[in-house]
Amino acid sequence: MRTETLQDIIARTRNFHQQLQQRLKESGDASGDTRAALLLDYLCQFEQSLAELVTAIERGADGAALNTWCYEYLNKHPIDHLDADEVLPADAGPDRIMEMVMAYHNEVIGLYRFLHRRMETESSRELMANLKTLEEQQAMQMMQAANRLQDA
Numbered sequence: 001m002r003t004e005t006l007q008d009i010i011a012r013t014r015n016f017h018q019q020l021q022q023r024l025k026e027s028g029d030a031s032g033d034t035r036a037a038l039l040l041d042y043l044c045q046f047e048q049s050l051a052e053l054v055t056a057i058e059r060g061a062d063g064a065a066l067n068t069w070c071y072e073y074l075n076k077h078p079i080d081h082l083d084a085d086e087v088l089p090a091d092a093g094p095d096r097i098m099e100m101v102m103a104y105h106n107e108v109i110g111l112y113r114f115l116h117r118r119m120e121t122e123s124s125r126e127l128m129a130n131l132k133t134l135e136e137q138q139a140m141q142m143m144q145a146a147n148r149l150q151d152a
Contacts, residue, residue: 004070006065006070006115006124007126014115017051019066020047021051025040025078033093036093046142050134054131064124065121065126069120
């Protein structure tokens with residue numbers, strides 16, 4: 001998929017969340033650790049919800065913002081690596097799972113922060129601010145819930 005506009009980036013990150021959801025489901029099905037399986041199930045549902053929230057922001061976005069070209073920025077910071085292709089080891093514990101998932105989310109947040117700083121129009125800056133805030137808040141919520149699960 002060639003990424004050239006903000007709409008392409010949104011599609012790419014939505015696909016990323018869906019792909020990560022699938023990887024988490026596969027890992028949860030293979031996990032022998034009850035706590036890890038519970039965490040993976042929670043994260044799987046969380047990724048599905050996050051993909052839906054990204055879609056909702058896209059639907060409410062200004063068309064001009066969605067069509068903003070950003071390939072110049074992506075030449076400096078390519079996102080070809082933004083794929084949830086690393087399979088979690090079957091014996092991964094909750095800490096390792098969260099480390100890997102948060103690393104993925106930090107890549108998306110970094111991308112949104114980078115683009116937000118470089119947007120020239122108010123509508124594109126607002127779109128990137130909304131996506132950045134969503135990802136940051138959801139990552140924080142995910143981490144807090146995972147910590148509560150660990151404490152249980």
